[in-house]
Amino acid sequence: MTETVTENGLSYHFVVPGDDFTRAGEASGSIKSILKKLGIRPDVVRKVAISMYEGEINLVIHAGGGEIDVEIGPEAVDIVLTDHGPGIPDVAKAMEEGWSTATAQVRNLGFGAGMGLPNMKKYSDEMHIDSTVGVGTTVTMRVYL
Ligand SMILES: Nc1ncnc2c1ncn2[C@@H]1O[C@H](COP(=O)(O)OP(=O)(O)O)[C@@H](O)[C@H]1O
Ligand SMILES: [Mg+2]
Numbered sequence: 001m002t003e004t005v006t007e008n009g010l011s012y013h014f015v016v017p018g019d020d021f022t023r024a025g026e027a028s029g030s031i032k033s034i035l036k037k038l039g040i041r042p043d044v045v046r047k048v049a050i051s052m053y054e055g056e057i058n059l060v061i062h063a064g065g066g067e068i069d070v071e072i073g074p075e076a077v078d079i080v081l082t083d084h085g086p087g088i089p090d091v092a093k094a095m096e097e098g099w100s101t102a103t104a105q106v107r108n109l110g111f112g113a114g115m116g117l118p119n120m121k122k123y124s125d126e127m128h129i130d131s132t133v134g135v136g137t138t139v140t141m142r143v144y145l
Contacts, residue, residue: 001013001014001027001030006071008071008073008074009071009072009073009074010034010071010072011069011070011071011072012030012031012034012068012069012070012071012072013067013068013069014026014027014030014067014068014069014070015065015067016056016059016060016065016066016067016068017060017065018059018060018063018064018065018066018085019060019061019064019065020060020065021060021109021111024056024057024060025053025056025057026056027052027056027068028048028049028052028053028055028056029049029053031048031049031052031070031077032045032048032049034072035048035049035072035077038072040145041145044077044143044144044145046123047123047124047125047143048077048079048143050119050123051079051119051120051123051124051127051141051143052068052070052079052141054115054116054117054119054120055068055079055081055116055120055139055141056068056081057111057116058081058116058117058139059081059083059085061102061106061111061112062085062086062101062102063083063084063085063086063136063137064083064084064085065083066081066082066083066084066085066136067081067082067083068080068081068082069082074145075144075145076125076142076143076144076145077142077143077145078140078141078142079124079139079140079141079142079143080138080139080140080141081137081138081139081140081141082136082137082138083136083137083138084135084136085136085137086133086134087131087132087133087134087135087136087137088129088131088133088137089133091129091131094117095117095118095121096114096118097114097115097118098113098114098115099114100112100113100114102114117129120139120141123143124141124142124143125142125143125144126140126141126142127139127140127141127142128140128141
């Protein structure tokens with residue numbers, strides 16, 4: 001994790017390795033404790049922690065890893081997840097509750113219930129998915145403070 005103090009607030013960068021389930025959740029866990037220390041409202045911390053965790057897990061299980069940028073500004077927490085994985089062919093389908101392409105092996109580890117993207121939508125205040133098959137995916141989320 002790298003931390004940068006900007007004129008807008010605090011900025012964090014994470015590199016998330018692919019297929020490493022032992023480290024899955026580290027980045028969102030770090031942001032959760034940083035927000036708590038900053039005295040951010042618990043309901044806001046929870047929204048950020050859940051939506052970022054789901055995005056982080058998707059980088060691990062679907063994209064071969066990626067990067068996450070988090071900016072804690074005066075009004076909102078902005079989260080940008082970037083990967084160069086396979087992309088999402090049908091974003092509307094992927095957004096459906098229970099829809100998942102996770103392998104049986106991944107499901108056996110307790111992931112792949114198909115609730116990640118729906119919960120990212122539910123717990124963030126704004127969410128945008130930009131995905132190109134064969135190129136990668138960028139998910140942007142905003143949670144107001
Ligand atoms: N970053 C990503 N890159 C490629 N595909 C993705 C990514 N994130 C999500 N997906 C696709 O969208 C589906 C639904 O995602 P999600 O709701 O998080 O469920 P789950 O991760 O449990 O499969 C995934 O099964 C996968 O096919
Ligand atoms: Mg998921």
